[in-house]
Amino acid sequence: MPQGRRKLPFSGKQKKQQLQEKRKRKQLNSATRNDLVYEHTEHKKEAYKQETDLDVQCINQQPLQRGGRSNPNQYVLQFRRETDEEIRKRKEEARKEIIPVTEEELEFDPVPFYDGEELGFPVRPKWSPDMTREELDNREYRYFKNYLLSLKQRSDWDQLSYFELNLETWRQMWRVMEMSDILVWIADARYPAIPPYLFTYVLRTLKKSLIIILNKVDLVPSPVALAWKHKLVETYNLDNDHDANVHVLFFTSYIKSSEFKEGIQKKKPRGKLKMAADAAELLMKECKYIVEKYQANIDLKSWEKKIAEEKELEYDNEEDVEVGETITSASETNYEHIDLFQNEFLTIGLLGQPNAGKSSVLNALMGKKVVSVSRTPGHTKHFQTIFLTSTVRLCDCPGLVFPSKLTKPLQVLMGCYPIAQLREPYSTIKFLAERLNLVKILNLQHPEPGENQWSAIDICDSWAIKRGFITARAGRPDTYRAANHLLRMALDGKICLVLKPKNFTSNKNYWYSSDQLKNIWKIKGMTEESNTYEYHYVSESDNEEQKDELTSNKTTSNKDDSDDEELSGSDESDIQGGHVASNKFAVLDVSD
Incomplete structure (x- = not known):
């Protein structure tokens, strides 16, 4: 019986090197295939833009990794990019005086x-x-x-x-x-x-x-x-x-x-x-x-x-x-x-x-x-x-923004557009302030002493001062961060804007006396609900915890972690007019 070739010594080090070379060959082959997919995807995306002639803005886009197994931006949000002229006009509107709307203008018909x-x-x-x-x-x-x-x-x-x-x-x-x-x-x-x-x-x-x-x-x-x-x-x-x-x-x-x-x-x-x-x-x-x-x-x-x-x-x-x-x-x-x-x-x-x-x-x-x-x-x-x-x-199913003519500030408040990606948040603050008395709710002091007229920019500046949102270099109120924080509060329901259906105001007594309200209370986990609503004010000097928070914010004004902070409670002696915090829905009353 013929003898086979004698086996040569094979060390663990050589075995490790052999596995490393095999792994590199597999990665190279995989990268080659994925590069072809990557190039095809990018080419298709570019052709898509040329054919439709749309300036598309990708929201929360992630960097592509060559050789990766999947495209992290496959389902990324894509909206039409707004022009610089549209942004400029909305910023100018945000500097104008806020004129509260009537109760009837809080009614909304989406059709x-x-x-x-x-x-x-x-x-x-x-x-x-x-x-x-x-x-x-x-x-x-x-x-x-x-x-x-x-x-x-x-x-x-x-x-x-x-x-x-x-x-x-x-x-x-x-x-x-x-x-x-x-x-x-x-x-x-x-x-x-x-x-x-x-x-x-x-x-x-x-x-x-x-x-x-x-x-x-x-x-x-x-x-x-x-x-x-x-x-x-x-x-x-x-x-x-x-x-x-x-x-x-x-x-x-x-x-x-x-x-x-x-x-x-x-x-x-x-x-x-x-x-x-x-x-x-x-x-x-x-x-x-x-x-x-x-x-x-x-x-x-x-x-x-x-x-x-x-x-x-x-x-x-x-x-x-x-x-x-x-x-x-x-x-x-x-x-x-x-x-x-x-x-x-x-x-x-x-x-x-x-x-x-x-x-x-x-x-x-x-x-x-x-x-x-x-x-x-x-x-x-x-x-x-x-x-x-x-x-x-x-x-x-993933959330989808359907084609419509809804105002963009309302879409922001609905959560359709990421607040952190907004190029111009001030028009949404103006939309909110026209329907809610933000100055009274947030207990704001005008950033310019002696001034009585408020704009969206003034509200953001005042809130930035109150919360300690200060820019690092110039030491000025961080207006954009304050606007971002207010919009997050509105999205979370801490500042609650509620739009009513058409003809609600004229039939208010009927809806407030309906026997069907008990069914809604049961779902809310309530036994009854007051017909009159008062709301919390945020005092300028809250408890010691908030004071420490303000000091911390001044030294870390560039961090976004505080955008998710919750409001601290107010002492009753600091609340304007001696009102007691009871319910958020009085913000619907614009008569104050």
Whole structure:
């Protein structure tokens, strides 16, 4: 038997070197493939800009890493970049005197801002199962490009507000709309701007059921929330047929105590994250009715049992957040056709604009934290599917800014645009100050002694002085940082602006005396609610903790950490007029 070659000694050092060389070869091959994808993506993006002739601004864009396995900017927010002339005009307006609006001007009708059926939104183009992934991708790309070009040819193109220009994000919504049996639109109850053309598409084209959830109802007076419900039902119901109607529910992710002491909140809501059982029960009943209407073979008893168990649980005031498993769907364009109720479980798709609280609603329905939540628009990058029970699946879609003519300051307050990325925040402060008495609420002193007229810039300067936001070099009030901080407070509900539906003022007595208010109080965790609202003032000299905070801010004025600070409490002796802090909703009263 022939003898083989004698084995040579092979040291551990040589083995390590061999593995390192093998690893380098694999990385080189991977980098070569990804560089081709990178170059193709960049070329396609540049061609897209040339074909549409749009100056696109990417929000929160991350640096691309060659050789990486994925593109971190695939779902980044994309809006039309504003010109320097538009920014300059808004800055000039912010320096003008603030003139408070009347109570009737606090009423809001979102329908005209969406221009009826003419404006529309990108819907998925027709396709067939025989198409390849590349063919489908190219068809959707051409369709979206033509859609943007058609919008640009409109005479009112310059009047359009921020809206999403990223095709990948719209693709996520198309996927959620396809795979869901029931679609739920989540809106901020403070300003529920809801696109009517979406409802027509869902009810008429997709022939699916639609539910509206007015989220963050704890930030809204119950009579206003009730009036909004009736207004939405009146506006978005297509006909008298109950099967083609939308259904409006109330929701809050935080259950308040029966005292319901609010105002400029000193502390964030604390407590164990639990299911919002009363609100979840309303959603469950509505879904159960729809399932029975279609005679679907889906058993929702497990959902009913979960809600019943949550109602029996008791929670203390200690924070206890349970993190569950998140099932995240990968990016894809090769969709499959899904018929209604074809599975043994019910799929509920959550849609809405950024910061409407979709992820918070999902967590509150689960009774534990399963998806991360952030105030930054676009935090949810791609849709996520989570099983609520064995027969109920929830699908969280990224927030989408739909085409509209909403004023940009209102879009900022709604959370559609990241506050930290604003080039000009002062027009939004002016919009807020025209509807709320910010000078009185924040207990501000004019930065120029003896001056009585206030502008948005004056309010920001005064707040910067009060909070100790001082520029490092010149030692002047940091106006931009103060404006940023005020807008974050408004977004969090610490400064609470609530817009009312049309004709609310003329029918105020009816809404405040309605028997249906008790249903909203139950969801809020209240037994009653006062008809008169007072609010917190922030005194110039608060407690020792705030004084220390001011000193710290002066030495670290360039840091953004304090943008998330909470307001410290005020001594009763420091409050103007001796008012006692009780509720935030008096800020709606502009007569002071």
